[in-house]
Amino acid sequence: xxxxxxxxxxxxxxxxxxxxxxxxxxxxxxxxxxxxxxxxxxxxxxxxxxxxxxxxxxxxxxxxxxxxxxxxxxxxxxxxxxxxxxxxxxxxxxxxxxxxxxxxxxxxxxxxxxxxxxxxxxxxxxxxxxxxxxxxxxxxxxxxxxxxxxxxxxxxxxxxxxxxxxxxxxxxxxxxxxxxxxxxxxxxxxxxxxxxxxxxxxxxxxxxxxxxxxxxxxxxxxxxxxxxxxxxxxxxxxxxxxxxxxxxxxxxxxxxxxxxxxxxxxxxxxxxxxxxxxxxxxxxxxxxxxxxxxxxxxx
Numbered sequence: 001x002x003x004x005x006x007x008x009x010x011x012x013x014x015x016x017x018x019x020x021x022x023x024x025x026x027x028x029x030x031x032x033x034x035x036x037x038x039x040x041x042x043x044x045x046x047x048x049x050x051x052x053x054x055x056x057x058x059x060x061x062x063x064x065x066x067x068x069x070x071x072x073x074x075x076x077x078x079x080x081x082x083x084x085x086x087x088x089x090x091x092x093x094x095x096x097x098x099x100x101x102x103x104x105x106x107x108x109x110x111x112x113x114x115x116x117x118x119x120x121x122x123x124x125x126x127x128x129x130x131x132x133x134x135x136x137x138x139x140x141x142x143x144x145x146x147x148x149x150x151x152x153x154x155x156x157x158x159x160x161x162x163x164x165x166x167x168x169x170x171x172x173x174x175x176x177x178x179x180x181x182x183x184x185x186x187x188x189x190x191x192x193x194x195x196x197x198x199x200x201x202x203x204x205x206x207x208x209x210x211x212x213x214x215x216x217x218x219x220x221x222x223x224x225x226x227x228x229x230x231x232x233x234x235x236x237x238x239x240x241x242x243x244x245x246x247x248x249x250x251x252x253x254x255x256x257x258x259x260x261x262x263x264x265x266x267x268x269x270x271x272x273x274x275x276x277x278x279x280x281x282x283x284x285x286x287x288x289x290x291x292x293x294x295x296x297x298x299x
């Protein structure tokens with residue numbers, strides 16, 4: 001079925017005229033005559049059956065509908081221009097759009113991506129943070145790295161690594177406090193993570209403890225937020241050490257108790273079934289699985 005889309009020339013003229021609120025200035029920018037710009041905008045208004053500008057002797061002014069439409073058109077033209085420049089600048093190259101859980105993407109994946117680029121210089125990996133589940137059909141993503149049980153309808157999931165969280169905090173917070181008994185941690189503010197609401201309950205339960213206030217305390221969505229809150233002595237947080245290696249090495253955070261809770265969930269690379277045969281995705285998958293395996297063996 002033919003798409004209900006106006007001509008690109010009309011949209012370009014409209015965007016320029018809307019930005020300047022002047023047909024004359026739009027014509028100068030586009031190297032057209034004022035009459036040509038007027039005709040394109042009139043054709044667009046006829047196509048839409050909507051008045052986009054109010055004409056007067058003093059010039060033109062956007063209508064309310066014209067203002068709203070101009071913002072949408074400008075955003076879409078910007079996106080088309082970015083994609084066009086990308087194709088022009090990377091002839092023969094391939095881009096992968098990857099959704100990632102933020103702290104894992106920043107702290108573990110990004111420092112290793114240079115190695116993948118060296119092996120596959122024709123493949124560009126773009127990362128976008130996503131903390132919540134989504135449908136691939138509704139997004140531009142080619143794959144995702146997420147934390148869960150590996151069950152994602154319509155995809156193939158590849159396990160990367162598990163997660164073992166330990167309680168960490170600022171050394172100043174526990175200075176002089178005897179914490180050999182894990183239950184003593186409950187006397188400190190417990191920092192909670194939004195995506196793992198039962199983390200502290202599971203940690204205490206794995207030691208045979210029941211703590212009444214194990215789900216109380218301020219909640220943060222990201223591990224990086226938890227780490228910053230812990231550094232600023234706001235409480236103790238449960239964080240996998242591999243995500244805070246820098247803070248631990250600098251002494252900004254210390255392990256408050258050595259017991260680690262092993263979650264049954266893990267980090268997975270998930271690829272939609274319709275894209276599993278993609279050559280570039282296969283290359284990225286194989287590299288990522290090997291990198292995760294090597295890291296796990298080292299750890």
